[in-house]
Amino acid sequence: MAMAYLAWRLARRSCPSSLQVTSFPVVQLHMNRTAMRASQKDFENSMNQVKLLKKDPGNEVKLKLYALYKQATEGPCNMPKPGVFDLINKAKWDAWNALGSLPKEAARQNYVDLVSSLSPSLESSSQVEPGTDRKSTGFETLVVTSEDGITKIMFNRPKKKNAINTEMYHEIMRALKAASKDDSIITVLTGNGDYYSSGNDLTNFTDIPPGGVEEKAKNNAVLLREFVGCFIDFPKPLIAVVNGPAVGISVTLLGLFDAVYASDRVSQLLESKRSGKQREMRAFESSFSVASHKQATFHTPFSHLGQSPEGCSSYTFPKIMSPAKATEMLIFGKKLTAGEACAQGLVTEVFPDSTFQKEVWTRLKAFAKLPPNALRISKEVIRKREREKLHAVNAEECNVLQGRWLSDECTNAVVNFLSRKSKL
Numbered sequence: 202m203a204m205a206y207l208a209w210r211l212a213r214r215s216c217p218s219s220l221q222v223t224s225f226p227v228v229q230l231h232m233n234r235t236a237m238r239a240s241q242k243d244f245e246n247s248m249n250q251v252k253l254l255k256k257d258p259g260n261e262v263k264l265k266l267y268a269l270y271k272q273a274t275e276g277p278c279n280m281p282k283p284g285v286f287d288l289i290n291k292a293k294w295d296a297w298n299a300l301g302s303l304p305k306e307a308a309r310q311n312y313v314d315l316v317s318s319l320s321p322s323l324e325s326s327s328q329v330e331p332g333t334d335r336k337s338t339g340f341e342t343l344v345v346t347s348e349d350g351i352t353k354i355m356f357n358r359p360k361k362k363n364a365i366n367t368e369m370y371h372e373i374m375r376a377l378k379a380a381s382k383d384d385s386i387i388t389v390l391t392g393n394g395d396y397y398s399s400g401n402d403l404t405n406f407t408d409i410p411p412g413g414v415e416e417k418a419k420n421n422a423v424l425l426r427e428f429v430g431c432f433i434d435f436p437k438p439l440i441a442v443v444n445g446p447a448v449g450i451s452v453t454l455l456g457l458f459d460a461v462y463a464s465d466r467v468s469q470l471l472e473s474k475r476s477g478k479q480r481e482m483r484a485f486e487s488s489f490s491v492a493s494h495k496q497a498t499f500h501t502p503f504s505h506l507g508q509s510p511e512g513c514s515s516y517t518f519p520k521i522m523s524p525a526k527a528t529e530m531l532i533f534g535k536k537l538t539a540g541e542a543c544a545q546g547l548v549t550e551v552f553p554d555s556t557f558q559k560e561v562w563t564r565l566k567a568f569a570k571l572p573p574n575a576l577r578i579s580k581e582v583i584r585k586r587e588r589e590k591l592h593a594v595n596a597e598e599c600n601v602l603q604g605r606w607l608s609d610e611c612t613n614a615v616v617n618f619l620s621r622k623s624k625l
């Protein structure tokens with residue numbers, strides 16, 4: 202406290218009178234924090250925590266972290282100021298320089314405080330909506346929760362980019378059937394981690410039954426048909442909250458949803474890339490060692506995989522987009538950004554990444570307050586005309602795929618992926 206008082210007296214003496222009133226609390230806060238003294242160990246722990254953050258905290262916070270780190274390890278900024286066109290380094294320099302003569306210990310403490318303030322909010326901000334007061338157990342590959350009139354079915358194989366294995370196909374069907382009967386008003390599908398879903402788990406092709414590959418292809422076709430059928434027949438409003446890249450069947454199914462929401466992160470990153478700032482962006486992301494959220498892209502690389510469209514996309518995509526745009530995606534495997542997918546009508550609305558979860562869940566909660574019977578009946582009126590057609594398309598797509606799965610083109614693509622020779 203004596204140190205704080207001394208600092209306050211010094212600050213009063215050296216500050217212009219207009220600043221004197223505010224100087225005391227600032228110095229006192231600073232001295233209190235310094236008194237707390239984050240140890241070198243705390244500092245190192247915090248640095249490790251930053252590397253483990255699952256969600257990108259945004260550029261503003263990353264700049265603060267960078268500046269505090271530099272101040273804590275090297276002291277005040279005395280580097281030459283980067284040129285105006287060196288945007289990234291200039292932003293970093295500005296942030297560091299703004300810390301003035303903040304002592305190293307205080308910077309260390311502020312760094313530790315900032316990281317600890319990030320951890321809980323970041324963990325919770327990505328996937329906690331709606332709350333988890335009614336969590337269904339009995340799922341290995343999903344987290345299913347129900348609250349505020351919303352049943353949320355979250356793909357939960359983040360280490361495998363939420364690839365859909367046989368168990369997950371069955372669990373999604375079970376969760377959808379339960380959601381169609383529970384007291385929720387709307388149902389939401391989303392992904393845990395940085396991907397929405399990387400589509401069909403390619404190891405689904407490796408577990409060959411006694412009847413051989415023909416039997417495997419047949420079983421998969423039967424399963425796929427039943428799986429897609431559940432989406433065609435789902436009676437309540439079904440909404441996708443696309444939290445990251447979507448591949449294959451996780452994209453095609455979107456044509457059977459009632460609304461698809463995605464974040465705009467992709468457009469910002471791609472614009473930087475298009476304007477030639479790709480290297481700087483990578484350097485910027487990696488300089489903070491933060492695992493950034495992946496872009497919400499939409500990719501159906503069927504031809505690359507020796508396969509053909511499913512999820513009724515051979516019918517829904519040309520209707521939603523236009524035959525030519527659907528061809529680019531379904532035949533030539535063109536990957537769309539969230540903005541492009543929205544312009545083509547596959548995505549309903551794109552939200553700013555920083556407020557994505559908050560805005561989307563606020564909207565969904567409002568939807569869930571609408572009269573439930575009206576929602577169901579309206580959906581039925583819209584779907585009724587198409588249902589028979591959709592089931593016929595589904596059956597045909599599954600038949601064609603059954604043949605494709607037995608082709609050399611498909612076998613080679615799967616073998617290449619599994620032996621890591623090829624990635625999308």
Ligand SMILES: CCCCC/C=C/CC(=O)SCCNC(=O)CCNC(=O)[C@H](O)C(C)(C)COP(=O)(O)OP(=O)(O)OC[C@H]1O[C@@H](n2cnc3c(N)ncnc32)[C@H](O)[C@@H]1OP(=O)(O)O
Pocket residue numbers: 360361362364365370399400401402403404405421422424425448449450451502503506508511618623624625
């Ligand atoms: C009943 C059957 C129905 C069949 C219906 C048919 C549907 C058609 C489709 O869905 S086609 C689409 C199939 N999907 C793919 O081809 C995607 C393949 N995956 C990739 O190309 C990449 O993994 C990636 C671009 C999605 C992500 O690359 P990244 O480098 O970021 O990450 P990793 O490759 O290291 O992936 C992490 C681990 O996740 C495993 N994994 C990811 N996707 C799949 C997948 N689709 N199938 C199986 N495994 C997947 C990957 O192998 C890594 O696992 P490891 O850590 O154990 O090595």
